[in-house]
Amino acid sequence: MRRLVIATNNEGKVKEIKRLLAGYDYEVLSLKDLDINIDVEETGSSFEENSLLKARTIQKLTGGMVVADDSGLEVDFLNGAPGIYSSRFLGTSSEKKQYEGILALLDGIPDEYRNARFRCAASLVTDTDEMIFTGTLEGKIALKPKGDNGFGYDPVFFIPEFRKTMAQLDTETKNQISHRGKAFELLAAKLKNWSRP
Ligand code: ITT
Secondary structure, three states, X not given: OEEEEEOOOOHHHXXXXXXXXXXXXXXXXXXXXXXXXXXOOOOOOOHHHHHHHHXXXXXXXXXXXXXXXXXXXXXXXXXXXXXXXXXXXXXXXXXXXHHHHHXXXXXXXXXXXXXXXXXXXXXXXXXXXXXEEEEEEEEEEOOOOOOOOOOOOHHHEEEOOOOEEHHHOOHHHHHHHOHXXXXXXXXXXXXXXXXXX
């Protein structure tokens, strides 16, 4: 079985990506599985650039096939913030402080101005190739946090079609609709047709 390394330190992502890539005949390993402890500096100015940066850096170390995910939340009322700075928003890495911060910034703002989206850029880097796949999910910033599943901003990301926040969905359902699910579905289709170099 060929080995595929997920270049992320975010355990929420690892859980979702392992499920998304299950059943494709690859042994999927995270950095933690490999005892690699590196935080790649994200100096790019887009999800795509940062995603490639992470995949390339880890691929140089491990060789073989590496995937990386760069993702984040864009809130229209905040002119697209936190965007690529989602994991460092408000100078904290506390997810609770971050989503409470979003709620505070949108306090009193009516529903029609609460549009937001999650974006994901998933890259696949090998010795010979580089590819990027993207996915988006539109939604609204909820009035208060709900749900315990997922990670990050999931408790305050409301999906009108489901009348639930992302954190109220189980992993399987989240993967079927999420930005990450869409990007990795495209990436997985590529893996499936991959011809051995
Ligand atoms: P790696 O760089 O190690 O992959 P990270 O958490 O720093 O981990 P990013 O730089 O891509 O990853 O930041 C993504 C942030 O965006 C993440 O920390 C969350 O705050 C948010 N985010 C991304 N996808 C999300 C999701 O599905 N649900 C909730 N929040 C999400």
